Amino acid sequence: MKVTHKKFNGGYRFKKFEDQSQAKVVDFQPSSTVEAAVDEITYSDNIMDYLKSFGLTLRKSIDQALYDEDVHIQKDSIGKMVINMTQVESYDFPMDIFFEEDNANDFIEGLKILKNKLPQVQIHLVLCENQLKKHETKISEIMSLQGVQVTTVVDKYPINKKELLIPILLDMKYPIGYPSANIGVIMMEPYMITQLYCLYKDKKPINHAMVALAGPGWKDNLILNLPLGTKVKEITQAYLKEDRQVRLIKNSLMTGQVFSMEDKIDKGTYLLIALSEGSKDSHGINIGLHGPVRACISCGQCQNVCPVGLIPHLLHKHVEQGLVNERLADLKIFNCIECNLCNYGCPSKIDLIGSIIKGKEQLEEIELSHKDYQLKGIKEV
Ligand code: SF4
Ligand code: SF4
Structure with missing residues (x-):
């Protein structure tokens, strides 16, 4: 099987900032007790339950009469799965970790479980070209799995968005505004694959998440392995640089939500970006740059x-x-x-x-x- 490459005309190539999260995992235990996380993932032999727990099989009704009724698609309706490992933003979760020894084995075993449970499904692993060169050995091992296709794309934002990636990768039209399950495509993040393996191996609920710390506000840019339900302020107390006013952003600098200290880590959190509020850091980000809103100057x-x-x-x-x-x-x-x-x-x-x-x-x-x-x-x- 050979790697295919997909082009994308347009988009924007972001500069990668120095204070990326490093591919180094440390266990983090909050000082106060964490209440049982409402979104922990329980073991079930039915793979559809796992996909459902992330809302991946949710189909939005297009029937006006059933406007508020969302339904999950059936197993046989899943035609393709896309595992998005692209790195196209200024800060991304460090994908390197999935190609390093222990994690790489968990990742490959997770892919085998998916293939075993959903034999009809074609799995597409998507990376940027530079990632391919860095991890050639592990990627050839992945490519030797039956029914797994590896594709590279250009490292330009927003190729990581499903509305662009799916049409480019699979040559299918995307119903913008609707979930990808509507057209039988499931898009997964790579951590869901390693978690799937752990779930099937241990047959115990998953109540931890790996959250990468990126940005100039942190003392260390590590990956924390922490309990679901941990309050953001527990992390900032331990890892934020002192005397630093920061804005905390969940998962994406471009489209992520701003976190407050009282927010909790849920199973969909994988990146926590800390930007300095109001001042210019060494890498040039300044969230107060360019002043207030002004009239359009028709610059195009x-x-x-x-x-x-x-x-x-x-x-x-x-x-x-x-x-x-x-x-x-x-x-x-x-x-x-x-x-x-x-x-x-x-x-x-x-x-x-x-x-x-x-x-x-x-x-x-x-x-x-x-x-x-x-x-x-x-x-x-
Ligand atoms: S947010 Fe919408 S309008 Fe703005 S650049 Fe993206 S696709 Fe275009
Ligand atoms: S043309 Fe667009 S980018 Fe330029 S000032 Fe107007 S709204 Fe902003």
Whole structure:
């Protein structure tokens, strides 16, 4: 089996910052007792229960009459699985760890369980080209597994988003605004594969998570193995640099949610980024840079960076002026994959994505929905 390479015209190549999380795992025990985590993963011989516990098989109904009813797809409806190991943001979970001895073996065993439980499914492992060169030996071992295909992509954001990755990788249309389960594709993070192996090996619930610490705010950029339900403030007390005002961001600098000290680590947390609030760090990130919001200067930057060919400033102007009608849908507002690149690139700091989300919601209210614009010609399972 040989590695295929997929091209992607567009996107943005982010600089990798120095304070990446290192592929070094340490056990972390919070000082206060952690209540039993509500989202621990219990053992079941049925693989569908494992996928369900991450919401991966959830299908959103396209039937207006059943608008609020979401359903899980059946085992036979899963055609393909995509394991996303790309590293395209300024901070990413260190994928190296899955190619190092013990973890690599757990990862390979996890893939075998998946193949054994879902023999009809084609598994696609996706990496960036530079990762392939670094881990050639382990990757050839993975490629020798029956039904596992390895593909490389260019290291440009937002190729890691399912709405872009699935069409490029599998040559399928993606129903933007709907889960990938709607078209029979399951997209998994690599830590789910090693966890799957541990679950089947030990037959005990999984109540720990591996969370990588990235960014200039931490004393050490390590990976913590900690109990689910650990409060963020326990981690900051132990690992945050002193006298540091930080903004904590979960999983992604581009699309992640801001964490408060009272938030808890759940099973979907794998990266905790600490950026210095209000000051410029050595790598140049400054979350207060460029001042307050100003008027659009029609520079076209948002349009240049949009990976799906939208004109974000035009969409923003329509929404701001209350022109929420068919014209806005014809400008393909529903094609927005909410990658945030337009906001990132705007020198006037305009919240373009905020307007786009507002526009989509208002269109849904007048019943010009995703359904009419996004599902044409798409075969659902
Ligand atoms: S308009 Fe949507 S898809 Fe285009 S850059 Fe902005 S967030 Fe990304
Ligand atoms: S990037 Fe900002 S300033 Fe430039 S055209 Fe887009 S909205 Fe206007």
